[in-house]
Structure formats: C-alpha cells, structure tokens
Amino acid sequence: MTPPPIKSGETPRKAPKVPPGVQLSESYGEPQGTGGETHQVAGGGVATLTTQQGIPVADDQNSLKQGARGPILMEDFHYREKIFHFDHERIPERVVHARGYGAHGFFELTESLADVTRADVFQRVGERVPAFVRFSTVAGSKGSFDLARDVRGFAVKLYTNEGNWDLVGNNIPVFFIQDPIKFPDMVHAAKPEPDRAFPQAQTAHDNFWDFISLTPESMHMVMWIMSDRTIPRSYRFMEGFGVHTFRLLDAEGNSTFVKFHWKPQLRLQSVVWNEAVKINGADPDFHRRDLWDAIEGGDFPAWDLGVQLFNQEFADQFDFDVLDPTKIIPEEILPVRTIGRLVLDRVVDNFFAETEQVAFCTQNVPPGIDFSNDPLLQGRNFSYLDTQLKRLGSPNFTHLPINAPRCPMAHFQQDGHMAMRNPKGRVNYEPNSWGPQMGGPREDPLRGFRSFAETNPEPKQRLRPESFADHYSQARQFFISQTPIEQKHIGDALVFELSKVERPDIRIRMLSHLLNIDADLAQTVADGLGAALPQPAQAAMPTRDDLDPSPALSIVENGPQGFAGRKLGILVTDGTDADLFDALTEAVTAAGGVFEVVAPKIGGVTLSDGAALAAKHKIDGGPSVLFDAVAVIPSSEGAQLLAGDGPSRDFVSDAFVHCKFIGLSEGGADLMTAAGLGDKLDEACITLAAPGDAPAFIAACAPLRHWQRELMVDLDAKA
Ligand code: HDE
Numbered sequence: 001m002t003p004p005p006i007k008s009g010e011t012p013r014k015a016p017k018v019p020p021g022v023q024l025s026e027s028y029g030e031p032q033g034t035g036g037e038t039h040q041v042a043g044g045g046v047a048t049l050t051t052q053q054g055i056p057v058a059d060d061q062n063s064l065k066q067g068a069r070g071p072i073l074m075e076d077f078h079y080r081e082k083i084f085h086f087d088h089e090r091i092p093e094r095v096v097h098a099r100g101y102g103a104h105g106f107f108e109l110t111e112s113l114a115d116v117t118r119a120d121v122f123q124r125v126g127e128r129v130p131a132f133v134r135f136s137t138v139a140g141s142k143g144s145f146d147l148a149r150d151v152r153g154f155a156v157k158l159y160t161n162e163g164n165w166d167l168v169g170n171n172i173p174v175f176f177i178q179d180p181i182k183f184p185d186m187v188h189a190a191k192p193e194p195d196r197a198f199p200q201a202q203t204a205h206d207n208f209w210d211f212i213s214l215t216p217e218s219m220h221m222v223m224w225i226m227s228d229r230t231i232p233r234s235y236r237f238m239e240g241f242g243v244h245t246f247r248l249l250d251a252e253g254n255s256t257f258v259k260f261h262w263k264p265q266l267r268l269q270s271v272v273w274n275e276a277v278k279i280n281g282a283d284p285d286f287h288r289r290d291l292w293d294a295i296e297g298g299d300f301p302a303w304d305l306g307v308q309l310f311n312q313e314f315a316d317q318f319d320f321d322v323l324d325p326t327k328i329i330p331e332e333i334l335p336v337r338t339i340g341r342l343v344l345d346r347v348v349d350n351f352f353a354e355t356e357q358v359a360f361c362t363q364n365v366p367p368g369i370d371f372s373n374d375p376l377l378q379g380r381n382f383s384y385l386d387t388q389l390k391r392l393g394s395p396n397f398t399h400l401p402i403n404a405p406r407c408p409m410a411h412f413q414q415d416g417h418m419a420m421r422n423p424k425g426r427v428n429y430e431p432n433s434w435g436p437q438m439g440g441p442r443e444d445p446l447r448g449f450r451s452f453a454e455t456n457p458e459p460k461q462r463l464r465p466e467s468f469a470d471h472y473s474q475a476r477q478f479f480i481s482q483t484p485i486e487q488k489h490i491g492d493a494l495v496f497e498l499s500k501v502e503r504p505d506i507r508i509r510m511l512s513h514l515l516n517i518d519a520d521l522a523q524t525v526a527d528g529l530g531a532a533l534p535q536p537a538q539a540a541m542p543t544r545d546d547l548d549p550s551p552a553l554s555i556v557e558n559g560p561q562g563f564a565g566r567k568l569g570i571l572v573t574d575g576t577d578a579d580l581f582d583a584l585t586e587a588v589t590a591a592g593g594v595f596e597v598v599a600p601k602i603g604g605v606t607l608s609d610g611a612a613l614a615a616k617h618k619i620d621g622g623p624s625v626l627f628d629a630v631a632v633i634p635s636s637e638g639a640q641l642l643a644g645d646g647p648s649r650d651f652v653s654d655a656f657v658h659c660k661f662i663g664l665s666e667g668g669a670d671l672m673t674a675a676g677l678g679d680k681l682d683e684a685c686i687t688l689a690a691p692g693d694a695p696a697f698i699a700a701c702a703p704l705r706h707w708q709r710e711l712m713v714d715l716d717a718k719a
Contacts, residue, residue, distance in 0.1 A: 004610070004611060004612060005612075006604065006611075006613070007611055007614065009596065009615045011593075011594035011595055013296065013297050051082075052081060053081075057078055063076050064078075064079065091356070092391050094136075094387070096138050097136040097138055097153045097155075098141050099137050099140050100134045100136030101235070102132060102133060102135070102358060103291060104347075105130075105131045105133065105342060105345050105346065106128045106342075108128045109121065109124060109128075109340045110126075111125065111337070112124065117369065118250055118251045119248065119368030119369050120160055120367075120368070121160040129160050129161070130159045131157065133157070134155045134358055135152055136155070137150040139190045139203065140201025144200055145280040146279075146280070146284060146285060149203065149204075149273070149276065151171065152232060152235070153168075154170055154240030155167075155169065156342065157364075160407070162447075163405050164403075164405050165369065166362065167242050168362050168380070169240045170243060171232065171239055173241035174220050174224065174325060174326050175221060175243060176217075177326075178326055178375065179464065180378070180383070183379065183383070186211060189207045190207075193207050203225070204496065206506060209501050209506050210503070213512075214509070216471040216539070217326050217471050219472055219475040220327070222475070223517070226490045227486060227490050231273060232269070232270050232287075233269040234269070235290070236264060236565060237267065237268055237269035237565075238268065239263055239268065240261070240262030240303065241260065241261055241262070242259060242261075243325055244374040245374055247452050249367075249368055249370050249450070255452050256309050257309070257322060259307070259308040259329065260306075261306040261307070261308070261336050262306075263303055264302075265304065265341075267559060267561065268559055268560075269704065270555055271658075272710075274658065275625045275654070278625045278654065282623050282626060283626060291347075292347055295345060295347050297594065300345040302342065302343045302344075304340070305341065306337060306339065308329055319467075319544070320474070327474055330548075330552065353401075353402065357402055357403070358403060359384075359403050361388065362377060367447070367448065367450065370451055373454070394417035395413075395416045396420065396421075399421050412428045412440065423440070430442065469540040470543075471516075471539065472513075472517055472541075472543040473541075473543050473544040473547055474547070475517045476543055476545065477547040477549065477550065477553075478553055479521060480518070481549040481550045481552075482556075486555065487521070488711075491524040491525055494525045495525055495529060498510055498525065498529055499528075507531060508534050509537070513537045515533065515534075515537070516537055516543050562591060562702050563593040563628070563629070564591060566594075566701075567593065567594050568593055568630065568701075569596055569629075569630045569631070570584060570597050570631045570633065571598045571619070571651060571668070572598070572599050572613065572615075573599065575607070576605060576634060576665075576667075577691075578607035580633055583693075583695075584688070587694040587695045587697070587698040591698050591699075596617060597615050598616070599618065599619065600645075601618060619651065623647065623654060624652070624654045629662070629704065630655045630662055631663035632652055632662060632667075632671055633667065634668060636666060636670065639667030639674075642671050642674075648671065649671070650675075653676070656675075656685075657710075659684070659707055660705065661685075661705075662686070663687075663688045663694075664688060665688050665689075668688070669687070682709060684700070684709065
C-alpha cells in the first residue's frame with residue numbers, strides 16, 4: 001500500500017510571479033552571473049575532475065608518496081596546485097560593510113525626468129536596466145550576525161546604457177560626520193577595541209560613545225541609530241537613501257539638486273531589541289535567508305525610487321546647509337516624487353563571484369548626474385576606488401562580470417594584473433592619425449560626461465562652515481516625530497548601550513547632549529543609568545524647538561498594512577486539528593504571506609485526520625522570534641507535553657513579550673497558562689476555536705504588533 005502523502009511544513013515554493021510577457025532580469029543584457037562554469041557536461045554525463053590546467057585527475061584522495069608511508073613528493077603537482085589555490089582563497093574583507101548580501105534585478109522608470117536631466121536612465125518611461133543590490137551591516141566582520149544594532153548599507157548598481165551608476169546609500173538618510181577626514185576615527189571607534197578585539201559588531205562600548213560624545217555633529221545620526229531603524233525585520237522592509245545632495249544636469253548644463261530615496265513597497269518594519277538579541281542566536285543569517293527565500297519563493301521585493309528635487313533658491317530658505325550630510329529635508333516640506341521602481345528577482349549564482357567581488361563606487365555616475373560639494377561625498381569619491389584596488393588586487397576589477405558595464409566600452413587602458421580584455425590592434429593612445437577604422441575611440445563632447453560648471457571664488461582653507469553648526473535641531477525633530485513606543489525604544493537603546501560603557505564620564509557627557517535634544521529623553525536615560533543629569537553640553541547654536549514633527553520619519557506610522565511578505569509560525573503537535581491547520585495555511589497564503597511549521601520533532605506530526613505533516617523546525621531551533629505572528633495550535637494532549645518543555649514555553653512567552661499577534665487553539669491557551677500568561681491574554685491573543693476563525697486571525701495580524709502590551713509588560717516588570 002502506498003503511504004499517504006506528507007503535507008509540507010512550509011509554504012510550498014511558487015513558480016516566480018512573472019506577469020505574461022515580462023522577462024526576468026536575466027535577460028537584461030550581458031554579461032551575467034559568475035562568468036564561471038557549471039560542472040555539467042552535455043548529454044548529462046559526469047564531468048572528469050581536472051587540475052586548473054585541465055589535466056584529468058586519477059586520484060583526489062591520496063597525495064603522491066615515496067612508498068606507502070613515505071614523504072609527499074614535490075612532483076605531486078595536483079596536490080601542490082590544490083593547496084596553493086586554497087591558501088589564497090581569501091581576499092581582504094571590506095574595511096566597513098564587510099557583511100553583506102546581494103541580489104540581481106532591474107530598475108524601471110515610471111516617470112520621466114527628461115525635463116531636468118539628460119541621464120539616459122531617466123528618459124523613457126517603461127524602460128528597464130539591470131540592477132545589482134548589496135545590503136550590508138557596517139561595523140561587524142564578514143562572519144558576524146545579521147541583527148547587530150547597526151546602520152544597513154543599501155548599495156545599488158544600475159547598468160545603464162551610458163555606463164554604471166552606483167547609488168551607494170544607507171538605510172538612514174544622515175551620517176555621523178560632516179568631514180571625511182574624520183571617517184577613519186569614526187570607524188576605528190565603532191569597531192572592536194584594538195587591544196582586546198571585542199566587542200564584535202556592537203557600538204555598545206566605551207570607544208564608540210567616547211568619540212560620539214566628543215562629536216556633537218553626530219547627534220542627529222545617534223537618534224536614528226538608537227531607533228528601531230538599526231534592527232530592521234528584513235532588508236525587504238527598510239528604506240534606502242542616497243544621503244547626500246546630488247545634482248541632475250540637463251543638456252545645457254543647468255543644475256537641479258536631488259536627494260534619492262528608496263521606499264519599500266511592503267512598507268517599514270523592524271524587530272524589537274530583545275528579539276534581535278535572540279534572533280542572532282537562533283539564526284545569525286536571518287536577513288540573508290529572508291532575502292534568498294523571498295526571491296526563490298517568487299515573492300520579489302520591490303522599492304519605489306523617489307526624488308526630492310530643488311534649486312538653490314529653495315535651499316537658501318533653510319538655516320541648515322543642504323550640503324551638510326547630517327541634515328534631511330523633511331518630506332512634509334518637500335514631497336518625495338516617485339519616478340521608478342527597483343525589483344530584485346534573481347539570487348546570485350555564486351556568493352563570492354558576485355556579492356563579494358562587486359565593487360561600488362560613488363564616482364560611478366553617468367552623464368546627467370553629478371556631485372554636489374557635500375564634503376563627505378567628495379571624500380567618498382576618493383575612498384571607494386582606492387579600497388577596491390586593495391581588496392580586489394588589480395585595477396582590472398572592472399573586468400569581472402559583476403562590475404563590467406553592460407553597454408559598449410572603448411578605451412586605451414591596458415595591462416595590469418589579470419587583464420582579460422586588452423583591445424586588439426596597433427593603437428593604444430590618442431590622439432593618433434590611424435583613421436577611424438584603426439585609430440580606436442574618440443571623445444564625444446556632446447554625449448560625454450560633463451561636470452557642473454561651478455565657480456568658487458573662496459580661498460583654500462581648513463574650516464567648518466557656520467551653516468553646518470546646528471547639531472541638535474534635527475535630532476530633536478527626529479525624536480518628536482516618533483510615536484510614544486518608538487520614543488521609548490530610543491530611550492531603552494540609549495540606556496542599554498551606555499550601560500555597557502565603563503567610564504562614567506562618557507555616560508554623563510552623552511546625557512549633556514541629550515539635554516539639548518529633549519529634556520524628557522535625557523531624564524529617562526539618566527534614570528535608566530542611575531545617574532544625575534549634568535549641565536547641557538555647550539552648543540554651537542541653540543536647538544530650534546519650533547520644527548514640526550515629520551510623520552514620514554516614524555516606522556510605526558509607515559508600517560505594514562497586511563500580512564503580505566510576512567511569515568506565520570505554526571506550532572503543532574500530534575493530534576493538531578487538521579482542518580484548522582488547513583484553514584490557517586490557506587488564509588495566510590491568500591494574504592500573500594508564508595508559513596513554517598514548528599513541531600516537537602523534525603520528523604513532523606500526525607494531524608487529527610491521520611495525515612502526516614512535515615516540520616520545518618524542531619521547537620528548540622524554531623523560536624517565535626523568527627516569525628511575524630504565531631499560531632499555537634497543539635492538541636490538548638500535545639499541550640500537556642509542551643507545558644513541561646522550556647523552549648515551548650519560551651515560544652509563547654517571547655511571542656507575547658514581543659507584542660506579536662498570537663492565534664490560540666484550546667491547547668494553545670493551555671500552553672499560555674503553563675507559561676504564566678493565562679490571565680494576561682489581550683485582544684491580540686486570538687482564539688482559534690474552529691477553522692472558520694483562521695481568516696479573521698490573519699486579517700487581525702496586519703499591524704503585526706500590539707504595542708500597548710509592551711507598556712503593560714514593562715509596568716509588570718517594574719511593579
Ligand atoms: Fe562608505 N565606504 N564611506 N558610506 N559605504 C565603503 O568601500 C567611506 C559613507 C557605504 O556593499 C568602503 O568598497 C568614506 C556614507 C556602503 O560594497 C569604503 C566615508 C554612506 C558601502 C567606504 C563613507 C556610505 C560602503 C568599504 C566618509 C551612505 C558598502 C568597502 C567620507 C551614503 C558597499 C568599499 C558595498 C563601503 C568609505 C561614508 C555607504 C572604505 C571614506 C555617508 C553602502 O571605501
């Protein structure tokens with residue numbers, strides 16, 4: 001007798017969601033992928049193992065020795081080549097943004113900017129160009145964990161018809177410093193302390209807060225990094241920003257200032273700190289796995305590209321300088337105009353060849369896009385090319401398929417390590433008199449890149465302009481733009497980080513800055529640290545308290561509107577109601593979400609109707625922190641077993657403390673009681689008495705968090 005089919009323990013992979021007639025990014029130009037070979041041979045046979053020189057290998061298990069127990073012989077070229085290559089496999093990791101994850105896709109223009117720029121990529125609505133995006137954390141090493149409290153890099157390479165455009169942004173629209181000469185100090189202070197080499201991927205230590213508290217210009221950024229922006233739920237739910245003011249240039253060379261914004265179509269979402277700490281243990285690859293699974297499941301993440309366009313006259317109305325990278329222009333004052341979308345629809349073929357070897361550079365701008373005099377941008381323009389030579393080892397890193405433009409290229413640069421594309425022919429210079437056939441490329445004053453013709457009559461000097469002197473007003477504006485729960489998280493984060501700082505004077509110096517931002521915040525943090533408030537820090541300019549809040553800066557105000565793209569964890573045991581399980585998975589799939597089954601054993605369970613259900617996680621390896629909402633539907637007998645199990649009780653109590661929506665069968669409610677939460681159930685703990693309750697539960701999950709609970713839980717803790 002054939003055994004009954006086993007139900008899947010996770011949302012079955014879909015065929016990619018591709019509308020008819022639409023091609024995936026694979027078909028947008030060449031070259032693609034790794035440029036490497038697969039090991040398949042025509043006709044489906046097995047490839048013969050060879051050396052790098054193509055010599056077929058007979059024995060890859062034993063090195064060549066003189067006698068059975070004798071020494072290894074120098075002549076074993078296969079052994080020597082294999083070990084030599086292995087010894088050289090590693091390249092230096094990025095000095096910052098070492099840990100990252102990338103994917104391919106495309107950018108499509110939805111509104112033309114032809115009136116303000118000649119950039120080819122912004123001309124024709126509906127046209128697509130290939131894209132590669134690398135997300136990253138900043139401070140941690142390549143092998144660190146994904147949910148460090150950290151800024152996220154959001155680096156986009158668009159392979160346009162007129163050369164590569166790299167918009168090397170972050171998920172935060174401002175930066176710590178105003179002058180690039182401070183970048184090495186800032187990064188040294190944030191990274192592990194040099195004598196002890198810890199802490200890894202954390203800013204919660206003396207050196208970081210020492211530098212920050214001596215650098216008032218960083219205060220706006222400090223508000224952002226202490227907010228939940230630095231613990232995003234996934235790359236798919238975070239914004240990206242070009243940060244600097246750039247220029248767009250039309251054919252006549254007229255300039256319009258521009259700030260670039262990426263807005264996730266699934267809207268904003270973060271985790272809470274206690275959850276982040278636990279996710280790092282449960283799944284250090286949480287963010288990269290999320291991106292991989294979403295794309296492989298056909299749920300392609302997408303962002304709108306928005307621009308804020310303005311001219312010098314508009315810029316002049318502000319007290320702050322639009323060249324100062326510690327400032328934003330609030331969206332409520334200058335709305336963000338959506339002009340295109342970025343879709344990631346293809347994972348890499350090979351992590352090293354693509355994600356690791358991709359080289360972004362702020363200098364890569366096509367004609368029609370130009371730099372402003374933001375000092376940080378000017379400083380970055382030097383650093384990226386420089387670091388790439390060190391990291392990739394040769395000026396020919398542009399020959400790597402991931403870095404090569406997808407448009408025609410012609411130049412006289414040649415030779416160097418690993419040159420793969422030296423031009424043919426006799427001529428390698430210009431001007432030359434070899435004529436159009438043999439003489440090679442010529443410059444084109446009309447088509448070519450031209451810089452904005454800026455005049456600057458000022459003398460050379462090393463100073464910080466007065467227009468960069470307001471360090472606190474926008475920090476305050478960010479803080480007052482947050483909802484109460486988000487303000488609480490900022491206070492909690494500051495208390496957490498400063499409690500790891502050993503020197504009391506550094507903690508006190510930070511409090512003196514917070515007093516210039518918001519007196520209540522300063523008091524909360526002082527209480528949390530058990531410290532008395534000092535005098536406010538000496539400010540170069542008084543804080544403006546008349547700036548209006550900007551709701552666009554709040555994650556909660558811009559949070560999810562449904563369960564699409566989100567994940568439900570379903571905790572089951574033997575005897576779980578089969579109809580309820582089916583109704584839940586149907587409802588979550590219909591809402592555009594996915595599910596994963598958590599069970600006492602990885603071998604799965606037998607449902608009430610006798611059907612076998614596979615598990616995705618054993619309970620200890622599938623804690624509720626991995627999910628956006630949970631359904632706890634053990635049978636009553638199953639619940640009794642789970643009640644005696646620590647990880648099972650943690651599953652529900654963590655979901656509760658993290659303010660998640662929880663669906664509960666009768667057995668689920670018993671487990672809540674066993675976890676000591678029986679009398680605390682609130683309106684976000686939803687009864688799943690019958691299959692008919694499933695759709696309403698999934699619909700109720702839309703906000704994803706029941707924030708009122710956090711205030712209650714904290715009050716309980718204080719009582
Ligand atoms: Fe970077 N930054 N940066 N940075 N940055 C690098 O370039 C640098 C800054 C950003 O996924 C490095 O190839 C200086 C702001 C991202 O490959 C390096 C300054 C913003 C990435 C470098 C800044 C960024 C980097 C290290 C101050 C947001 C990862 C490896 C003047 C707008 C790109 C590399 C990737 C990487 C220098 C400040 C974003 C050393 C000198 C502001 C997303 O060149």
